Amino acid sequence: MKTMQIFEPAMCCSTGLCGATVDPELLRISTVLDILKKHTISVERYNLTSTPMAFINNKIISKFLFDKGPDSLPVVLLDDKIILIGRYPANAEFIKWLDLPADLLNKIAEKPQNNDCCTGGCC
Numbered sequence: 001m002k003t004m005q006i007f008e009p010a011m012c013c014s015t016g017l018c019g020a021t022v023d024p025e026l027l028r029i030s031t032v033l034d035i036l037k038k039h040t041i042s043v044e045r046y047n048l049t050s051t052p053m054a055f056i057n058n059k060i061i062s063k064f065l066f067d068k069g070p071d072s073l074p075v076v077l078l079d080d081k082i083i084l085i086g087r088y089p090a091n092a093e094f095i096k097w098l099d100l101p102a103d104l105l106n107k108i109a110e111k112p113q114n115n116d117c118c119t120g121g122c123c
Contacts, residue, residue: 002079002098007061009073010048029088031108041098
């Protein structure tokens with residue numbers, strides 16, 4: 001079985017789903033991970049605020065943070081290799097990288113992957 005780990009930036013809680021406004025991308029990731037857990041697929045999720053030792057103890061992530069800094073998070077590892085930097089995996093990427101059934105995450109809406117703030121990519 002493949003091992004996926006997500007190393008996230010500092011957030012107020014382990015999921016980032018607290019406070020007055022909820023980031024839809026964090027809500028999607030939490031939903032995806034809940035569905036995967038129900039299907040006995042474990043994806044480890046580490047938040048820089050609540051689990052800093054996970055960042056220190058992982059040589060790959062520790063070096064990454066030293067080289068790139070925390071502003072480059074999130075970082076996704078698959079079998080101890082960095083496969084994604086600066087964003088969360090799309091549903092199709094979870095499917096592909098974890099060899100999941102194609103329809104497992106069909107009902108979870110995604111926002112378009114767009115980093116242009118003027119067209120709504122970051123908000």
